[in-house]
Amino acid sequence: MESWIQRLFLSALLLGLTGINSSAYAQDDGSSDDDELEQIITPDIKRRTIKEDDLDSENFEMGIFYGLLSVEDFGTNDVVGITFAYHITEDFFVEAAYGMSKTEKTSYELLSGGVELLTDDERDLSYYNISLGYNFLHGQVFISDKWTFNNHFYIVAGAGNTDFAAKDYFTTNFGAGLRFYTTDWLALDLSMRGHSFTHELFGESKTITNLESRLGLSLFF
Amino acid sequence: MTIFGASQQQKHSRISSLIGRLFASCLLLAGQPVLAQGWFSNWFVAQEPLQVSVDEAFINVYSGPGRGYPIFHVVEREEIITLLKSRTEWIKIKTRRGIVGWIKRDDMEFTLALDGSKPEFPDSKQADYLVDRFEMGAAYGDFAGADSLTMNIGYRFTKNLSAELRYAENTGQFSDSQIIAGGILFQPFPELRASPFLSIGGGTINTYPSSTLVQTEDREDNLLQASLGTYVHITGRFFLRVEYTNHYIITSRNTNDEVNEWKVGFNVFF
Numbered sequence: 001m002e003s004w005i006q007r008l009f010l011s012a013l014l015l016g017l018t019g020i021n022s023s024a025y026a027q028d029d030g031s032s033d034d035d036e037l038e039q040i041i042t043p044d045i046k047r048r049t050i051k052e053d054d055l056d057s058e059n060f061e062m063g064i065f066y067g068l069l070s071v072e073d074f075g076t077n078d079v080v081g082i083t084f085a086y087h088i089t090e091d092f093f094v095e096a097a098y099g100m101s102k103t104e105k106t107s108y109e110l111l112s113g114g115v116e117l118l119t120d121d122e123r124d125l126s127y128y129n130i131s132l133g134y135n136f137l138h139g140q141v142f143i144s145d146k147w148t149f150n151n152h153f154y155i156v157a158g159a160g161n162t163d164f165a166a167k168d169y170f171t172t173n174f175g176a177g178l179r180f181y182t183t184d185w186l187a188l189d190l191s192m193r194g195h196s197f198t199h200e201l202f203g204e205s206k207t208i209t210n211l212e213s214r215l216g217l218s219l220f221f
Numbered sequence: 222m223t224i225f226g227a228s229q230q231q232k233h234s235r236i237s238s239l240i241g242r243l244f245a246s247c248l249l250l251a252g253q254p255v256l257a258q259g260w261f262s263n264w265f266v267a268q269e270p271l272q273v274s275v276d277e278a279f280i281n282v283y284s285g286p287g288r289g290y291p292i293f294h295v296v297e298r299e300e301i302i303t304l305l306k307s308r309t310e311w312i313k314i315k316t317r318r319g320i321v322g323w324i325k326r327d328d329m330e331f332t333l334a335l336d337g338s339k340p341e342f343p344d345s346k347q348a349d350y351l352v353d354r355f356e357m358g359a360a361y362g363d364f365a366g367a368d369s370l371t372m373n374i375g376y377r378f379t380k381n382l383s384a385e386l387r388y389a390e391n392t393g394q395f396s397d398s399q400i401i402a403g404g405i406l407f408q409p410f411p412e413l414r415a416s417p418f419l420s421i422g423g424g425t426i427n428t429y430p431s432s433t434l435v436q437t438e439d440r441e442d443n444l445l446q447a448s449l450g451t452y453v454h455i456t457g458r459f460f461l462r463v464e465y466t467n468h469y470i471i472t473s474r475n476t477n478d479e480v481n482e483w484k485v486g487f488n489v490f491f
Contacts, residue, residue: 048334048335048336049334049336049338049340049341050271050273050304050334050338050340050341051340051341052307052340052341052342052343054271055271055304055306055307055312056305056306056307057306057307057308058306058307058308059308059309086489087308087309088309088456088457088458088459088489089309089310089456089457090286090287090288090308090309090310090311094359094487094489096359130359130370130372132487135287136289137289138285138287138288138289138290139289139290139291140284140285140290140291148284150284150285150290152287152289159361159368159370160370161370161390161392167397167431168390168392168397169392170367170368170370170392181285184285184286184308184313220308
């Protein structure tokens with residue numbers, strides 16, 4: 001019993017010494033004191049060179065989104081999708097997105113009774129695109145006295161394909177959104193996209209712009 | 222650390238002494254947060270914090286990784302800061318007092334590593350992306366009237382030579398097609414900001430004629446590609462790529478097809 005109390009006492013004493021010593025060391029910063037005791041009890045912090053590669057970089061972003069996609073003549077439906085982005089500079093990023101939705105019967109199909117323009121499978125819509133984005137109006141929002149969050153707006157423009165009615169349509173997209181960072185690696189995304197393509201489903205060539213509003217969540221890694 | 226290690230080596234038979242030691246070491250660790258951090262982080266990450274000291278009157282600390290975010294703090298000369306991570310041209314730091322913010326990557330120039338050396342934060346130049354690099358890119362083009370989207374993944378073996386895989390989707394009024402191809406790319410002057418390249422490759426093209434047209438079959442043909450183009454270095458790892466490709470489609474019909482395509486896109490090197 002005695003021995004462990006002694007040991008505890010000694011440990012505490014040594015701890016105290018370490019504390020005093022390291023603070024003393026911090027004060028006279030860099031003076032080479034060759035005290036043997038110090039050599040024993042100073043934790044050996046490796047003083048190393050710093051290279052950029054040692055630092056973890058977080059330039060990629062992966063996200064999911066949910067929203068509403070309005071397809072001209074074919075109704076407004078839920079859309080879900082994923083995004084993958086690479087941030088080139090603080091201003092520019094490239095983003096790849098994939099989304100899936102369903103469409104409804106056109107008014108003509110409903111009114112005419114039995115006419116079906118598309119089969120069920122053909123009513124499924126999916127799209128992908130690659131866009132270039134630009135971030136602007138960086139700032140902070142203040143939720144309360146203590147909570148502040150970073151946010152910024154962005155615009156994107158790009159191109160891709162829409163798979164709809166058993167055909168691929170070359171699609172251009174424009175969009176804008178608001179990013180709200182809960183932490184620096186988790187962002188909420190509230191945005192709008194317009195997807196434009198030309199189809200000939202009704203006999204004549206028709207260019208349509210499908211508006212999409214969405215709410216997303218993305219992780220930076 | 223040393224004390225801890227030394228006391229570890231001593232043999233004890235009694236449980237009470239063990240508890241005593243644990244208690245003491247808890248005290249020891251609690252009393253020295255830096256040591257505690259080092260001790261515990263060793264279990265999870267084999268890395269010690271990257272620390273530098275400020276070697277300039279002050280460095281601005283921003284609330285986020287962008288010049289539009291407010292400067293809410295400054296770190297002063299000789300203050301030691303811990304580098305946490307980077308995003309684009311920004312570095313997230315933590316001060317001794319626990320204040321977390323972002324500094325410009327360029328401001329690393331005004332810091333010193335704890336051993337007194339300059340931290341190595343080289344400006345990424347075009348030359349850094351010439352050897353042993355993966356590249357990924359996307360391009361938009363005009364494929365004989367159809368809109369084409371091409372994606373490519375490549376690997377640059379030497380300064381002049383790289384291999385790449387290409388996937389393209391062409392959507393036109395009369396037919397859609399997909400191309401999967403591989404190719405070799407040769408760059409005679411890789412150091413130039415606008416560096417021209419030559420490429421040859423081959424693959425297959427699948428053509429799906431539009432269903433609204435008269436009965437035509439889907440078909441798969443082989444194709445050969447010859448391209449001439451140029452990389453233009455924009456910034457860091459980001460390159461613009463402009464390309465003119467001649468596709469020679471070897472069909473099963475009497476005549477072979479030839480399609481010329483203009484493409485413009487961007488490539489990122491890793």
